[in-house]
Amino acid sequence: MNNFSYERLHSNLQFLKLNTIEELLDNCLEIAARDSKTTMEVLDYLFEREKKHKEAAAIERRMKSAGFPVKKTLEEFDFEFQKSIDKKVMEDLATLRFVHNSENVVLLGPPGVGKSHLAIALGIEAVKAGISVYFTNTGNLIEKLKTANREGMLEKKFRDLMKYKVLIIDEIGYLPFDEEGAHCLFQLISRRYEKSSTILTSNKSYGEWGEIFKDHVIAAAVLDRLLHHCTTINIKGESYRLKERKKQGIKTGNIFQ
DSSP states (O other): OOHHHHHHHHHHHHHTTOHHHHHHHHHHHHHHHHHTOOHHHHHHHHHHHHHHHHHHHHHHHHHHHHTOSSOOOGGGSOTTTOTTSOHHHHHHHTTTHHHHTTOEEEEEOSTTSSHHHHHHHHHHHHHHTTOOEEEEEHHHHHHHHHHHHHTTOHHHHHHHHHTOSEEEEEEETSSOOOHHHHHHHHHHHHHHTTTSEEEEEESSOGGGHHHHHTOHHHHHHHHHHHHHTEEEEEOOSOOHHHHHHHHTTOOOOSOOO
16 A cells, blocks of 8 residues: 555545544554455454444434433343332333334332333433433423423423434422423423434322312323323332342431422
8 A cells, every 4th residue: 555545545535434443543453464354354454443333423412412310220220129120111111113113101109119220221221322312300301491482482391302313301299389380391292203213200199180280181191191001010119229228227207309
């Protein structure tokens, strides 16, 4: 290879943004010559490394965009402690068939039982599969929707949220909504109905959602859309935080969760 061809090759790799191949090329060619590797073997190795690097970079971008507060995986979840959860159901959800079918997942249970952990874990599985995900706390979401509504930007906010194939709404029920917030959330759920997947966590049973929305009609309309194509995970186990306190031998007394 003459100097002109060598320089042009590196220039073209830079232009095509094949940065991993460019970085590995010289060393790889030296090793190939020493070990008598074929051209096909060299190309296969270089392009495989480039692909893996781009895949990892894409996952990192989607993880950052998702806004997960912490990283939680299904492998880390203690199914032995939370025996009320059918592990096979979670494994089926982890195949992401529900996302491809635009179905929803709702995780119900008292505080500390692992609802957010499972929601994030499913979100991370989606990210790894190349699916766009966004995680939000219910309170923050409602405030952003109300602000957008008052500024005449609610439609734009809905369009932004519709870009995500999976929307995770965490902690519905910890604080009730006012009328404006309830209507905004209803519209969002309606927009996503049968188009994209929504994962929700709540410490309230479905029968109590009327209290959250302060309007039983809106609550019923939201649930009608959510539950039409939905898997509900009802967790009845003990709090993980309580478990850890017991492990440490700390007297729990009256604990407000």
